Amino acid sequence: MIRFERASFRYDESSWILRDLSVVIDEGELVVVVGPTGSGKTTLLKMIDGLVPHFSGGEMAGDVVVAGRSIRTTSPTDMASLVGYVGQDPTATFVTDRVEDEVAYAMENLGVSPTAMRRRVEDALDLMSLEDLRDRPLRTLSGGQRQRVAIAAVVAAAPKILVLDEPTSALDPGSAEEVLSSLTRLVHDVGLTVVVAEHRLERVLPFADRVVLLSVEGSSVTVGEPGEVMESSPLAPPLIELGRFAGWRPLPVTVRKARRESGALSAALEGLTPPPGGSSGGAVIGSAEKVDVTFGSIRALDRASLELRAGSITAVMGRNGSGKSTLLNGLAGVLRPTRGTFRVDGHDPEALDAKDRIRLVGLVPQDPGSLLYAQHVGQECEQADKEHGLPAGATSAAVRQIVGELPVDQHPRDLSEGQRLSLALGVVMAAKPRLLLLDEPTRGLDYLAKHELCAALAALRSDGVAVAIATHDVELVAMIADEAVVLAGGEVIAHGPAREVVCHTPAFAPQVAKVLAPMTWLTVAEIADALSAAP
Amino acid sequence: MIRDHRPHGVAWWLWATGLAAAALRTTNPILLLGLGAVVVVVTVVCRSDAPWGRSIGVYLKLGLVVIALRVALQLVFGQRLPGHVLFTIPSVPLPGWAEGVSIGGPVTLEGLLTAMVGGMRLALVLVCFGAANSLASPREVLRSLPGILHEVAVAVTVALCFAPEVLESVRRVREARTLRGRPTKGLAGLRGIAIPVLEDALEHALQLAASMGARGFGRRPARRSVARSRLAMVAVVTGSLLALGGVYGILAPDSGVPMAGVVAALGAVIVGLGVLLSGRRSVRTRYRPAPFGPRSVLCVVAGWIPLVAFVLAAAADPAAIAWSAYPLAWPVVPVLALVGILAALAPLAMTSVAGRPEEKARRPAVREVVA
Numbered sequence: 039m040i041r042f043e044r045a046s047f048r049y050d051e052s053s054w055i056l057r058d059l060s061v062v063i064d065e066g067e068l069v070v071v072v073g074p075t076g077s078g079k080t081t082l083l084k085m086i087d088g089l090v091p092h093f094s095g096g097e098m099a100g101d102v103v104v105a106g107r108s109i110r111t112t113s114p115t116d117m118a119s120l121v122g123y124v125g126q127d128p129t130a131t132f133v134t135d136r137v138e139d140e141v142a143y144a145m146e147n148l149g150v151s152p153t154a155m156r157r158r159v160e161d162a163l164d165l166m167s168l169e170d171l172r173d174r175p176l177r178t179l180s181g182g183q184r185q186r187v188a189i190a191a192v193v194a195a196a197p198k199i200l201v202l203d204e205p206t207s208a209l210d211p212g213s214a215e216e217v218l219s220s221l222t223r224l225v226h227d228v229g230l231t232v233v234v235a236e237h238r239l240e241r242v243l244p245f246a247d248r249v250v251l252l253s254v255e256g257s258s259v260t261v262g263e264p265g266e267v268m269e270s271s272p273l274a275p276p277l278i279e280l281g282r283f284a285g286w287r288p289l290p291v292t293v294r295k296a297r298r299e300s301g302a303l304s305a306a307l308e309g310l311t312p313p314p315g316g317s318s319g320g321a322v323i324g325s326a327e328k329v330d331v332t333f334g335s336i337r338a339l340d341r342a343s344l345e346l347r348a349g350s351i352t353a354v355m356g357r358n359g360s361g362k363s364t365l366l367n368g369l370a371g372v373l374r375p376t377r378g379t380f381r382v383d384g385h386d387p388e389a390l391d392a393k394d395r396i397r398l399v400g401l402v403p404q405d406p407g408s409l410l411y412a413q414h415v416g417q418e419c420e421q422a423d424k425e426h427g428l429p430a431g432a433t434s435a436a437v438r439q440i441v442g443e444l445p446v447d448q449h450p451r452d453l454s455e456g457q458r459l460s461l462a463l464g465v466v467m468a469a470k471p472r473l474l475l476l477d478e479p480t481r482g483l484d485y486l487a488k489h490e491l492c493a494a495l496a497a498l499r500s501d502g503v504a505v506a507i508a509t510h511d512v513e514l515v516a517m518i519a520d521e522a523v524v525l526a527g528g529e530v531i532a533h534g535p536a537r538e539v540v541c542h543t544p545a546f547a548p549q550v551a552k553v554l555a556p557m558t559w560l561t562v563a564e565i566a567d568a569l570s571a572a573p
Numbered sequence: 574m575i576r577d578h579r580p581h582g583v584a585w586w587l588w589a590t591g592l593a594a595a596a597l598r599t600t601n602p603i604l605l606l607g608l609g610a611v612v613v614v615v616t617v618v619c620r621s622d623a624p625w626g627r628s629i630g631v632y633l634k635l636g637l638v639v640i641a642l643r644v645a646l647q648l649v650f651g652q653r654l655p656g657h658v659l660f661t662i663p664s665v666p667l668p669g670w671a672e673g674v675s676i677g678g679p680v681t682l683e684g685l686l687t688a689m690v691g692g693m694r695l696a697l698v699l700v701c702f703g704a705a706n707s708l709a710s711p712r713e714v715l716r717s718l719p720g721i722l723h724e725v726a727v728a729v730t731v732a733l734c735f736a737p738e739v740l741e742s743v744r745r746v747r748e749a750r751t752l753r754g755r756p757t758k759g760l761a762g763l764r765g766i767a768i769p770v771l772e773d774a775l776e777h778a779l780q781l782a783a784s785m786g787a788r789g790f791g792r793r794p795a796r797r798s799v800a801r802s803r804l805a806m807v808a809v810v811t812g813s814l815l816a817l818g819g820v821y822g823i824l825a826p827d828s829g830v831p832m833a834g835v836v837a838a839l840g841a842v843i844v845g846l847g848v849l850l851s852g853r854r855s856v857r858t859r860y861r862p863a864p865f866g867p868r869s870v871l872c873v874v875a876g877w878i879p880l881v882a883f884v885l886a887a888a889a890d891p892a893a894i895a896w897s898a899y900p901l902a903w904p905v906v907p908v909l910a911l912v913g914i915l916a917a918l919a920p921l922a923m924t925s926v927a928g929r930p931e932e933k934a935r936r937p938a939v940r941e942v943v944a
Binding site: 087089092093113114115116117118119121122123125127130131132133134135138139142143144145146147148149150151152155156159175177178191192195367370371372392393395396400401403405408409411422425426465466469 | 623624710712716727730731737745746748749751752753754755765768769777779780781782783784785786787788789790791792856857858859860861862
């Protein structure tokens with residue numbers, strides 16, 4: 039169905055993004071493309087549709103043949119009836135303003151007859167469970183709903199191949215599950231070929247027929263069954279790590295299979311208890327007291343109360359649109375509550391002068407790039423020094439301490455997601471705020487970058503900084519959080535030690551906890567520690 | 574379907590255009606007020622629930638600003654019209670080269686009234702535009718354009734959603750700057766915000782173009798029809814220009830466009846020919862096109878009755894439609910013109926059948942039929 043024939047691609051004379059790639063993807067497969075940041079996953083996906091190189095420019099060698107058509111001679115417009123492409127940010131790809139019109143858009147262009155179109159729109163709406171939203175303006179939808187609309191919009195055009203770039207990264211665990219099960223339904227019912235790139239492997243691996251593993255700069259590639267390929271993959275979700283640690287062969291890729299293998303491990307862990315975790319008992323640095331925030335008729339926060347303590351990391355979880363970002367923005371002084379108070383170190387963050395505020399609280403927003411303005415990394419650090427009134431070199435020292443060296447002469451936009459996050463984190467932390475807030479920090483991060491982030495956060499925690507992370511990523515919570523807060527409809531519905539909160543909420547349970555339930559182990563690392571300490 | 578119970582989007586825009594044309598035809602303040610009331614009432618009752626349904630409010634405020642501005646300008650800079658002096662603003666002597674412009678001086682009742690009526694006409698045109706926006710989203714109208722204008726329509730549609738996105742992007746950048754403790758106001762703030770917003774907009778445009786391309790936008794029919802579609806395009810463009818000139822001539826009788834009515838009609842015919850020429854060959858199809866049924870026809874007719882009534886009334890008594898402050902007298906209201914204005918309320922009767930509360934209740938039932 040899709041054949042990469044020694045395909046290579048690069049934007050300019052610099053290094054190749056993909057190099058001599060030869061892969062064959064058969065009809066009716068669900069293939070997951072795995073690879074570290076910068077391994078060319080997005081490029082590979084876009085080549086299937088011809089968006090690379092037709093829209094991107096750049097230099098290409100070799101060929102990609104999709105259903106007998108070479109992308110060298112076929113433009114994306116002519117591929118439209120064959121390949122449906124859903125990009126990382128679905129909002130940016132919407133052409134119309136209503137759900138139903140958006141779903142019909144591609145078919146209108148393809149000249150599908152009105153009666154067929156009518157039927158296929160209904161099918162697509164049903165398939166993605168969008169029936170109730172058909173008349174809604176797109177601007178009023180949540181992230182998960184938008185993602186589903188974007189998929190419905192390409193599925194309706196009845197392509198043979200569906201290509202998705204990080205379809206679940208922006209979604210909460212529930213919506214992600216929904217999107218993925220709709221995709222499996224497409225593979226089973228319609229015989230669609232689906233190619234997915236995703237950093238959150240724990241979500242997609244159970245659905246994969248085969249895995250394509252890329253190495254950095256796309257120079258080598260491994261293709262095979264998920265269990266085989268993951269044995270040697272440098273990127274592994276917790277379940278695979280657990281399987282490798284316990285020596286299970288073949289590696290189980292679903293929680294259900296892993297549970298059947300887990301007898302011996304459970305027996306070995308009998309009598310051992312996971313480290314208690316929970317709050318550090320440090321001073322309260324940031325707090326929200328019965329806060330209401332309303333936007334027009336929407337109540338984003340509803341009597342939400344919260345305490346953030348020095349030297350502990352709090353995870354803020356909840357569905358898309360449950361008020362996580364609003365809570366963080368309030369604590370950072372970006373918005374004023376309708377009722378109730380936010381406090382940071384005894385001050386109202388919104389009333390503070392900007393210069394004083396950044397010494398108390400720092401927020402790294404969902405898109406860390408929006409914090410960065412300078413032309414290159416070095417300039418960014420110098421500017422931050424000047425603004426914060428710090429001695430020259432303080433920011434670059436902070437960045438180095440948190441994340442190590444960054445390429446000084448690169449434009450922030452050319453950095454990888456992980457590097458950009460690190461730079462933003464360094465710039466924010468250079469002012470030495472006592473409260474650090476992170477909004478969805480792991481979007482677009484591979485496992486290696488995630489481990490680096492966790493190490494940086496752990497270092498900040500031991501310096502006595504209070505940290506709050508709004509996230510959908512339960513595995514991040516399992517790795518680093520001391521406490522967890524769950525929001526629903528703007529209300530705080532659970533607050534307590536992270537271990538308790540995530541293990542008692544099935545939707546938020548990490549993979550290791552699911553395998554070893556009812557024991558409350560969260561990560562492979564703590565199991566390894568416990569077993570090596572035990573006699 | 575629900576959509577059939579409301580007049581077509583294009584019908585609403587034509588309805589509003591008719592009323593705006595009527596407003597430009599008269600200077601009688603009572604008739605203008607009547608038109609304004611009709612527009613507002615119909616819009617408030619029939620507008621859609623979507624976010625753009627609220628735009629009438631913005632345009633009403635804008636209209637009031639226009640009237641106030643017009644009166645204020647008249648007070649300060651206006652031509653010194655003779656008549657009943659209300660009060661005198663101290664005048665500033667201007668050098669000889671500024672002849673024709675004056676600052677201050679005696680303010681007359683007649684001068685104020687003339688300015689106010691002028692402002693009202695302009696405001697009413699704005700309110701009509703706002704009403705059209707509230708009643709049917711511009712996108713709904715653009716969707717109904719004939720296939721040959723599709724690419725133009727898409728360009729306009731994309732431009733229309735650009736504004737809210739830029740606002741959103743400005744908000745995000747401002748927030749990010751606040752987080753870094755950087756200025757968000759003043760010249761430094763403006764520059765710091767403008768550049769990232771432009772970058773955002775550019776990136777967004779590229780992504781949108783890629784998305785539209787990947788979804789089959791701009792597919793061309795087979796090669797042999799290229800000459801034909803070029804000819805059709807030329808016809809549509811020339812025809813539109815002619816029609817525009819003609820309409821301008823009709824609305825501004827002293828503009829000197831010869832035989833404005835004939836020119837407008839000729840333009841319309843040429844556009845129609847162009848559309849016919851291209852229509853058959855279009856590769857696109859349209860999803861659930863809203864039918865232009867009897868309701869829609871009635872709606873358009875209702876919108877243009879006031880203009881016709883004004884023209885007829887003017888033939889009988891020109892002074893009644895073209896009211897003037899000289900001599901100062903209470904405006905006469907011809908019955909014919911008044912009836913014409915009331916006729917524009919007709920859409921109320923049509924939409925109340927499937928009015929908004931019922932429409933919501935009806936939805937589930939309609940769904941079942943569809944499924």
